[in-house]
Amino acid sequence: MEKLKLSLEEKTTLFKTVRLTIEEKLFGKISVPMPSLAAPVFSQNYGLFVTLTMDKNLRGCIGYVEGIKPLREAVKEMAIQAAFHDPRFNPLQKEELDKIHIEISILYPLEEVKDFSRIKVGRDGLVMERGFNRGLLLPQVAAEYEWDNIEFMNQTCRKAGMEKECWNNGARVLKFEAEVFGENEQ
Numbered sequence: 001m002e003k004l005k006l007s008l009e010e011k012t013t014l015f016k017t018v019r020l021t022i023e024e025k026l027f028g029k030i031s032v033p034m035p036s037l038a039a040p041v042f043s044q045n046y047g048l049f050v051t052l053t054m055d056k057n058l059r060g061c062i063g064y065v066e067g068i069k070p071l072r073e074a075v076k077e078m079a080i081q082a083a084f085h086d087p088r089f090n091p092l093q094k095e096e097l098d099k100i101h102i103e104i105s106i107l108y109p110l111e112e113v114k115d116f117s118r119i120k121v122g123r124d125g126l127v128m129e130r131g132f133n134r135g136l137l138l139p140q141v142a143a144e145y146e147w148d149n150i151e152f153m154n155q156t157c158r159k160a161g162m163e164k165e166c167w168n169n170g171a172r173v174l175k176f177e178a179e180v181f182g183e184n185e186q
Contacts, residue, residue, distance in 0.1 A: 004106055004179055010041060011104075014071075015183045018050055018079040018102050025080055026094050037072035045070055047107030047176070049138060050078040052092070052100045059100060060086040065107065065127065065136060065176075075104070102183040105138050110174040116167070118175075119149045125178055126156040130171040135160025139178050 006014075013035045024030045048071060049063025060082035064074055083092040083100075092100070110127060113119060119126065122143035127136045135156055142152040153173065157166035167173050 003108060003177075004041060004044070004046065006041065006106075006179070006181075010039060011181050013037065013039075013042075014075055014104055015102055017075050018104070019097075019183075021076045021079040022083045022092065022100075023097060025084065026092070026097060037075075042072040043070045046074075047178075048074040048078055049105040049107065049178075050075070050082040051103040051105065051138070052082050053103070054096060054099050054101070056101075058088075059096070060084075060089050060092065061138075062086050063105065063107070066110065067107075071106070103140075104181055105140070106179045108177045108179075110176050113173040113175050116149055116153065116173070119152065121147060121149065121152055123177060124175040126152060127174040127176070128153070128156045128160040128162060128166055128171045129174070130160070130162060130166060130169075133160045133162050133171075135162070138180070140180050 016035045017037065020030045020034050045067035047064050047066050049061060051061040052059040062081035062085065063078050107125065123139055125137060125139040127134065137152070137156045137159055147155065153167060154164045157164060157171065162171060163169065
């Protein structure tokens, strides 16, 4: 699958869509018209995560690992999910809307990893899966915490509810690249 090269205008459109979608859910209306997602790039199916932070602390993060919906649908759905349905947090409150920072991650297809030395911290995200357990960490997480490959893999095992070094006990390791961009950081 071809990597996206979103323009600044397209990224801004995605951020406005996330913020206005959340605003509409909180207040029942929006302050300005919703941006158009008619550009052809928004009709493509990619994995997509919406991450919300407040004072540099995680406030919500949910997404699609794989491209099961066009970006124009996924971005709105994941805005709602991250703001109101991340089970780790209470739903976003009206007074928090102006305090959140939005980050969007567009995920490229998963690829099984056999040679763990090929995992590059900061470039790759990871998925660990075994049975009904599945966990994902986005590429920026390992870079933020300055983890090496082994710690990144162990933390992904933990996120999946599995033991350290789960990859030695039958867990499947998948990696993916992502285009990650934060609001007001393009």
